[in-house]
Amino acid sequence: MREMQVTLIGQPNAGKSSLFTRLTGVGVIISNYAGTTVEFEEATITRNGVNIHVHDLPGTHSLSGNSDDEKVVMKALTEDAGDVVIVVADASNIEGSMVLCFETMELGIPVILALNKMDAAVKKFDTDVDKLRDILKIPVMPVSARSAMGVDELLDEVIRYEKKETDFKVRYDSHAEAYIKELIPMIFVNGLDERGVAVKLLEKDATISPLVSDEAKDAAERMASEFETTHGESINVHIARDRYGQAGIIKNEVQRKTVRERSFSEKLSDAATAPATGIPLLIAVLFITFSSFILISGVLESLISEAYRSLAGDSLSSFGEEIGGEIGKAVMEGVDKSIEAILTLVIPFIMLFYVILGILEDSGYMPRAVVLLDRVMHRLGLHGGAFIPMMVGIGCNVPAIMATRVIASKRERLIVSTLIVMAVPCSAQLAIILGATGKYAGVLAAFSIFLVLLVMIFAIGILMNRWMKYEPSSLAMEMPDLSMPSARNVAFKTWDRCKDFFMIAFPLLVVGSIVLEILLQFGLLDVLIEPFSFITVTMLGLPGVVIIAFIMGILRKEMAVGMLMILAMQGGVPLADFMTGDQFLVFGLVMAIYIPCLATMAVLWREFGIKNTALISGTSLIVALLIGTAFNAVLSVI
Amino acid sequence: MATGNREDYLLRILRLTDGEGVAKTTDIAALMNVSAASVTEMLRALAEDGSIVYEKYKGVSLTPEGLIQARRLRDKHQIAERFLMDILDKEQGAAHEEACRMEHILSDESAKNMCRIIGASDVSACEVCGTECIKKISGVQMNRLPPGTPGKISHLKCDDPEKIKKLVSIGFVPGRSVSLVNRTSNNGPMIFHLGESNIALDQDLASLVFVDAGT
Numbered sequence A: 001m002r003e004m005q006v007t008l009i010g011q012p013n014a015g016k017s018s019l020f021t022r023l024t025g026v027g028v029i030i031s032n033y034a035g036t037t038v039e040f041e042e043a044t045i046t047r048n049g050v051n052i053h054v055h056d057l058p059g060t061h062s063l064s065g066n067s068d069d070e071k072v073v074m075k076a077l078t079e080d081a082g083d084v085v086i087v088v089a090d091a092s093n094i095e096g097s098m099v100l101c102f103e104t105m106e107l108g109i110p111v112i113l114a115l116n117k118m119d120a121a122v123k124k125f126d127t128d129v130d131k132l133r134d135i136l137k138i139p140v141m142p143v144s145a146r147s148a149m150g151v152d153e154l155l156d157e158v159i160r161y162e163k164k165e166t167d168f169k170v171r172y173d174s175h176a177e178a179y180i181k182e183l184i185p186m187i188f189v190n191g192l193d194e195r196g197v198a199v200k201l202l203e204k205d206a207t208i209s210p211l212v213s214d215e216a217k218d219a220a221e222r223m224a225s226e227f228e229t230t231h232g233e234s235i236n237v238h239i240a241r242d243r244y245g246q247a248g249i250i251k252n253e254v255q256r257k258t259v260r261e262r263s264f265s266e267k268l269s270d271a272a273t274a275p276a277t278g279i280p281l282l283i284a285v286l287f288i289t290f291s292s293f294i295l296i297s298g299v300l301e302s303l304i305s306e307a308y309r310s311l312a313g314d315s316l317s318s319f320g321e322e323i324g325g326e327i328g329k330a331v332m333e334g335v336d337k338s339i340e341a342i343l344t345l346v347i348p349f350i351m352l353f354y355v356i357l358g359i360l361e362d363s364g365y366m367p368r369a370v371v372l373l374d375r376v377m378h379r380l381g382l383h384g385g386a387f388i389p390m391m392v393g394i395g396c397n398v399p400a401i402m403a404t405r406v407i408a409s410k411r412e413r414l415i416v417s418t419l420i421v422m423a424v425p426c427s428a429q430l431a432i433i434l435g436a437t438g439k440y441a442g443v444l445a446a447f448s449i450f451l452v453l454l455v456m457i458f459a460i461g462i463l464m465n466r467w468m469k470y471e472p473s474s475l476a477m478e479m480p481d482l483s484m485p486s487a488r489n490v491a492f493k494t495w496d497r498c499k500d501f502f503m504i505a506f507p508l509l510v511v512g513s514i515v516l517e518i519l520l521q522f523g524l525l526d527v528l529i530e531p532f533s534f535i536t537v538t539m540l541g542l543p544g545v546v547i548i549a550f551i552m553g554i555l556r557k558e559m560a561v562g563m564l565m566i567l568a569m570q571g572g573v574p575l576a577d578f579m580t581g582d583q584f585l586v587f588g589l590v591m592a593i594y595i596p597c598l599a600t601m602a603v604l605w606r607e608f609g610i611k612n613t614a615l616i617s618g619t620s621l622i623v624a625l626l627i628g629t630a631f632n633a634v635l636s637v638i
Numbered sequence B: 001m002a003t004g005n006r007e008d009y010l011l012r013i014l015r016l017t018d019g020e021g022v023a024k025t026t027d028i029a030a031l032m033n034v035s036a037a038s039v040t041e042m043l044r045a046l047a048e049d050g051s052i053v054y055e056k057y058k059g060v061s062l063t064p065e066g067l068i069q070a071r072r073l074r075d076k077h078q079i080a081e082r083f084l085m086d087i088l089d090k091e092q093g094a095a096h097e098e099a100c101r102m103e104h105i106l107s108d109e110s111a112k113n114m115c116r117i118i119g120a121s122d123v124s125a126c127e128v129c130g131t132e133c134i135k136k137i138s139g140v141q142m143n144r145l146p147p148g149t150p151g152k153i154s155h156l157k158c159d160d161p162e163k164i165k166k167l168v169s170i171g172f173v174p175g176r177s178v179s180l181v182n183r184t185s186n187n188g189p190m191i192f193h194l195g196e197s198n199i200a201l202d203q204d205l206a207s208l209v210f211v212d213a214g215t
Helices: A016-024 A068-079 A094-106 A129-136 A149-158 A173-184 A194-200 A215-232 A236-256 A264-273 A275-312 A315-363 A366-379 A384-395 A399-406 A410-420 A429-442 A444-468 A487-521 A525-539 A546-555 A557-570 A581-593 A598-638 B005-016 B023-031 B036-048 B064-087 B094-103 B108-118 B129-136 B161-170
Strands: A003-008 A041-047 A050-054 A085-088 A111-116 A125-126 A140-142 A256-259 A478-481 B052-055 B059-062 B151-155 B176-181 B190-194 B197-200 B209-213
Touching: A003 A016, A003 A068, A003 A094, A016 A050, A016 A085, A016 A111, A016 A149, A050 A149, A050 A429, A085 A094, A085 A129, A085 A149, A094 A111, A094 A129, A094 A236, A094 B052, A111 A129, A111 B094, A129 A140, A129 A236, A140 A149, A173 A215, A173 A236, A173 B064, A173 B094, A194 A215, A194 A236, A215 A236, A215 B176, A236 A256, A236 B161, A264 A366, A264 B176, A275 A315, A275 A366, A275 A429, A315 A384, A315 A429, A315 A557, A366 A384, A366 A478, A384 A399, A384 A410, A384 A429, A384 B052, A399 A410, A399 A598, A410 A444, A410 A598, A429 A444, A429 A557, A429 A581, A429 B129, A429 B151, A444 A581, A478 B161, A487 A525, A487 A546, A487 B023, A525 A546, A525 A598, A546 A557, A546 A581, A557 A581, A581 A598, A581 B190, B005 B036, B005 B059, B005 B064, B023 B036, B023 B059, B023 B151, B023 B161, B036 B052, B059 B064, B064 B094, B064 B108, B151 B161
Parallel strands: A003 A050, A003 A085, A085 A111, A111 A140
Antiparallel strands: A041 A050, A125 A256, A478 B197, B052 B059, B151 B176, B151 B209, B176 B190, B190 B197
């Protein structure tokens, strides 16, 4: 069978990931802001007897920058661009995408230009696709990843693709052209066009430079500095100016704006960032988000718990008794509790949070919040860009730490990640705070935990900002159009982000409850509990068995509360009577700050190295125990 | 009386300050390859003309009139050089040298016509192409652009090439139209409309982009 390699590149938020999902049927997380794709995605489809391997690369504005994403894309393109590269453009904003297209073509890489979001663009523009094809002399395909329009035709075009010489090229300023002409004979790079390589050399591209001889590199460097002294302007700027000039001319030839009045969403977008209207709007959005979360989750939890009890009854435990007598009964009761724990934790708290987060992400509101919060973040040594990872962190720390990659400075990434790990509760921690502390110790207790976390965010931020060497970094972020979230995408994302709770946490909880039962049967539990009783009983004032919940909490946070339910059951009391309100408060507080879960530690290790991981994990453990002890001391006095 | 030499000074000061900030006398002397004493003398004359502001021990900055004059000279130089190379097929070195002399004597009208012959698309930010340009604000930093006023990017200025690369890669490139949509707070990021997209930019990045407003 014929094999083909296809690579997707495009500007951030051009809809690469949506198109990837449409082409391959493989779901990837898509949000309405830039920088969602931080890792390579790859999938294979078979069409008309051809195996097409599709690779999705991170979004880049152009190939002229020096950001990590741009380096990744340049490296992928220059090493092996595959059979054809699809440049995905937002059809309503083709100028910048055309520049990216020029740069790719210039390197001699086979290109198909896909004008995505065409269904939205026709409302604003008349686009002459055929004319664009004639000018660029490459296939230009109108598509819509949202409605699947043109996607089959795009695939057919990929299969049919044969590399043809295109005589289209961007003509640069005469000085630059003279340099290019002089450089070309010095360049021998396999698979890449010499002209394109010469241009990239003049731009001092970090990926291209190692591919050529020192002679060519030196010559290019000399030319670039000569240009700068004679023109008083960097040659990069000059080259970019000619590219955009060309793109502007082509755009005017092929596209005409049909509507002039500003749409409602554009007006709303302006209002969302003007301080007078934007800040009240931000407060309203955050307030509605959190209050609806708390209201709905409470109702959902009791509904689900009741539904499960009335549905399952004690069928599981009697089933266990039938096949395994007393031990069988105890084991099956553990399984029963595990199911209940997962259902009442995951659906009301975790799933609901992801539905709300999905709606916020898809609406395109997040970048607006980023801009508004920029000043506040500066006090913590961050900029507004940190808001998105922190928000994602309320879902799960692992993707949140990945999302910090959009932040350019290492220092800021480390500060944000520490904040996320220590002071931003993940959805499982949220479930503990609301579902255990809030439920059994009162709203005030849950609120006081949030207050402690908020104080910690500022304390950690300000301290780290002071201690770590300052690296300046600046915000530059595209504001996507505001749009109506799609129910399908929100549902997909919620499932994709929650499935681990069912697939991994549930089996672990079942195994845990069985092991616990066995330990209990053989009287081994006390042996395990005893050594830790200084921490649990003396310092924190909690029942000794809670150490089991703490240990399980290192595996996964939501397991701690699940384990608590099982422990209570084995003690023969309902969870409400297992601990006092004060104890639930201390437990919730310790769990909220506590050591990161294994998955988080792994991603921290990968991104920041073992030293930082150990430092963050150790500090959070100590801080959690100290604050827990302090609360216990104060509460027992009161 | 504006001699060629006097105009050369203006050009050097423009290169050193790029319309913003202050140039040191010693730097000018080094660039012109003359003694500091003769620089001081010329600077006094230029200050009398109203082209520059000269403060002893502090340095030299261009007045708005001086800036326009200097930029028009620079633009004329570029037009002449490109004309000589593109149309008359002159070698670059020779073209540059000849353009250095032409910049002083070329009339606005001739420069404009030469520009038309070259068919350059990128001279819209040029000081020659419109005596009407003089009425407009030219060379303001983008963060000082009044909201709603359209402008055209004229140049970028920063010592750090990484920042220039970043701006260029997002699309802040000379010749493109830009306008300020919103300023979020006093020192907070600003939102600019560029092409068909809205981009939030920190003030320190925005201040590196220079814009001719009202074009």
